[in-house]
Amino acid sequence: MSDRVTLTIDQGVADVRLVRADKMNALDEAMFEALIGVGTRLKTERGVRAVVISGEGRAFCAGLDMGNFQRTADAGRETRPEGRLMTRHHGIANRPQYAAWVWREVPVPVIAAVHGVAFGGGFQVMLGSDIRYAAPDTRFSVMEVKWGLVPDMAGTILMRSLVRDDVIRELTYTGRIFEAPEAERLGLVTRIAPDPRAAALETAREIAGKNPDAIRAAKRMFNALPLATDADGLMAESREQTALGGSPNQVEAVMAQLQKRAANFKDP
Numbered sequence: 218m219s220d221r222v223t224l225t226i227d228q229g230v231a232d233v234r235l236v237r238a239d240k241m242n243a244l245d246e247a248m249f250e251a252l253i254g255v256g257t258r259l260k261t262e263r264g265v266r267a268v269v270i271s272g273e274g275r276a277f278c279a280g281l282d283m284g285n286f287q288r289t290a291d292a293g294r295e296t297r298p299e300g301r302l303m304t305r306h307h308g309i310a311n312r313p314q315y316a317a318w319v320w321r322e323v324p325v326p327v328i329a330a331v332h333g334v335a336f337g338g339g340f341q342v343m344l345g346s347d348i349r350y351a352a353p354d355t356r357f358s359v360m361e362v363k364w365g366l367v368p369d370m371a372g373t374i375l376m377r378s379l380v381r382d383d384v385i386r387e388l389t390y391t392g393r394i395f396e397a398p399e400a401e402r403l404g405l406v407t408r409i410a411p412d413p414r415a416a417a418l419e420t421a422r423e424i425a426g427k428n429p430d431a432i433r434a435a436k437r438m439f440n441a442l443p444l445a446t447d448a449d450g451l452m453a454e455s456r457e458q459t460a461l462g463g464s465p466n467q468v469e470a471v472m473a474q475l476q477k478r479a480a481n482f483k484d485p
Contacts, residue, residue, distance in 0.1 A: 269414065
């Protein structure tokens with residue numbers, strides 16, 4: 218997968234890079250496989266406390282490779298994709314969806330560092346992260362309608378907790394291109410940064426220095442919130458806090474604060 222996505226891990230931070238720079242990191246079959254492979258590995262990789270995902274070259278990800286659209290057009294209705302898309306290869310998701318959804322299943326925070334463009338499928342991969350930093354001139358689009366399609370890489374599910382329903386509909390129906398300042402106002406971008414990858418790595422290192430049990434617990438709670446009742450949400454807080462209180466890493470967090478030193482946490 219190193220010709221599509223690379224992974225390096227240093228001091229608890231996993232640095233994931235899309236490296237198909239000559240194609241603006243467009244999503245072909247090999248890129249889907251690589252994203253899923255790296256994401257799946259990070260779900261169980263011991264010692265990882267935060268993840269940064271970014272793209273080399275001129276863009277984060279320009280969306281689906283043009284060759285895929287051409288093959289669809291050439292095939293017409295003779296080879297309809299019902300079987301391929303309707304089959305759940307990865308839990309609740311099909312294979313393309315999982316390239317974006319897998320980052321929600323990674324148990325530690327994932328930060329997307331976005332520049333150039335994040336169009337279509339690339340936009341949806343970005344949405345799978347917990348936090349999104351973007352360069353000031355980054356351009357975005359829910360671009361599928363340009364090709365007569367709908368977003369189908371978990372984008373509708375991921376957007377619904379970020380922006381208003383009417384905003385999702387407008388972006389999807391028009392496929393218009395919008396830039397980072399608007400994306401930040403809408404809630405699709407967390408922060409605009411001159412160097413989003415450097416900012417993401419800095420945040421990741423800060424997270425890596427916190428109690429990893431607490432960070433994982435917080436991600437579990439936030440992942441469950443969109444469909445949780447108030448009672449479910451309150452109970453989740455109590456359940457996670459009960460498990461954390463008095464645990465070795467929580468005690469170490471307190472002692473490090475009292476002794477004014479760096480904490481020495483044990484990985485889950």
